[in-house]
Amino acid sequence: MNMTTANSLETLSLPVLGMTCAGCAVSVQSMLAEQPGISSAEVNYATQEVTVAYNSEIIQPEQFKKVLQSVGYDLILDQVSGKEKQQDIQREQFQALKKRTIYAAALTFPVVVLGMFLMDMPNANYIMLVFTAPVLFVFGRSFFINAYKQARHGKANMDSLVALSTGIAFLFSLFNTFYPEFWHSRGMHPHVYYEAAAVVIVFIMLGKLLEENAKSNTSSAIKKLIGLQPQTVVLVDGNGQEQEIQVSAVKQGDILRVKPGDKIPVDGKVSSGNSYVDESMISGEPVAVFKEEGKQVFAGTINQKGSFQFVAEKVGAETLLAQIIKMVQQAQGSKAPVQKLVDKIAGIFVPVVLLIAICTLGAWLLFGGEYKLSQGLLAMVTVLVIACPCALGLATPTAIMVGIGRGAENGILIKDAEALESGHKIDTLILDKTGTITLGKPLVTDVKISDNQMVNSDTLLGILLAAEQQSEHPLATAIVNDLRIKKLLRLGCLTSKVLLEKV
Incomplete structure (x- = not known):
């Protein structure tokens, strides 16, 4: 969510609750756009958000909420954690929809069996009526409630189509169940369509279930x-004492310590110490970047083996x-x-x-x-x-x-x-550097030793291993890993299968 001001108009993005189809998005958009003081309203159904440009002297967000509630939708006005609240509500709704779909499907199954194969069984119509009614008006009641709210304002959406189709099929079947003689007297057979009404409700609910699951995954x-x-950071106070605080409590100018392997919490500038930092999530470059006093560091990047302190410069949304x-x-x-x-x-x-x-x-x-x-x-x-x-x-x-x-x-x-x-x-x-298409992890591919060395190759590689172990450079780490694996292979401690897994 974000808000800007331009030419006395404020732009506000808010999560919307209750939208079930693209028609709902159009309905929300038109209802808001019709309100005095609102310059424009744009709804995105996939992200379940509405962006409104409005004059705060004429209308306030609380009024947006009341307008949409009258049509069966709702807004979350919380500017700090609105998106999280929306996700929590959607998660609860998904679980509730899942239960309703399972129960509705369980009741629909016998209706389909009776309607398709045992329609001549005595009292079959009454049995199907008993099973179908809760599918429509208990587990599928949201379709009818939303359709009614839309109709009150002269609007219609997909719920309107579901409610009309299943409602007409059910009422027609209900009439034929209790007054079959109306058709018999005219020489016709009174057909019922309970299974059609129940199956439609179940299939639509199943479709919504799959849709909500896809949205949560994206x-x-x-x-x-x-x-x-990271959620917490190490703050260094004026006396050099360290304390762990929430990242949300960090302010500009705070001195923070980053330990080996930690993620950098906010953007800032190194004030003391040095280390290599993996910035591949920002630059795509696989080789870690050396950081020393005066160098910039960025939130989300990963510190390697060293430890350093830095001054927080940009926090939160910055x-x-x-x-x-x-x-x-x-x-x-x-x-x-x-x-x-x-x-x-x-x-x-x-x-x-x-x-x-x-x-x-x-x-x-x-x-x-x-x-x-x-x-x-x-x-x-x-x-x-x-x-x-x-x-x-x-x-x-x-x-x-x-x-x-x-x-x-x-x-x-x-x-x-x-x-x-x-x-x-x-x-x-066109790619501007090789780092964007590599694994992001340097590996040794070949080792070539000159023939005129004074010592044998094993001794030379042992010296190289001892020297590189003292370095924190990413390329040194790759060399050390490679030499260790070769040493273990020579000792017979690793099988080729394990070697492949390590590589």
């Missing part, structure tokens, strides 16, 4: 980047690591050019589907045969059902989020969604 890239920063994390989050939240087209389609998608469904029913009533009403209702329900997943509005933002997240996991920072979309046009790739 956030792992951000979590890994955040994990590069560090280079924080800026990288922010870039990845912004890129994940950006919209590709094709997404603009998707948003336009999503805005009219539900009304168009409803119109097609009504036309389908009308066509059956006008030109249908003996069972025109029954067949017409089934056809209308089918039109509503097949539109429910809304793959068009879901695929693009999710693909962008996954692509940029996987890139970050592998050390590739993608500027925005537009760059990702145009990536398929790349025909030439």
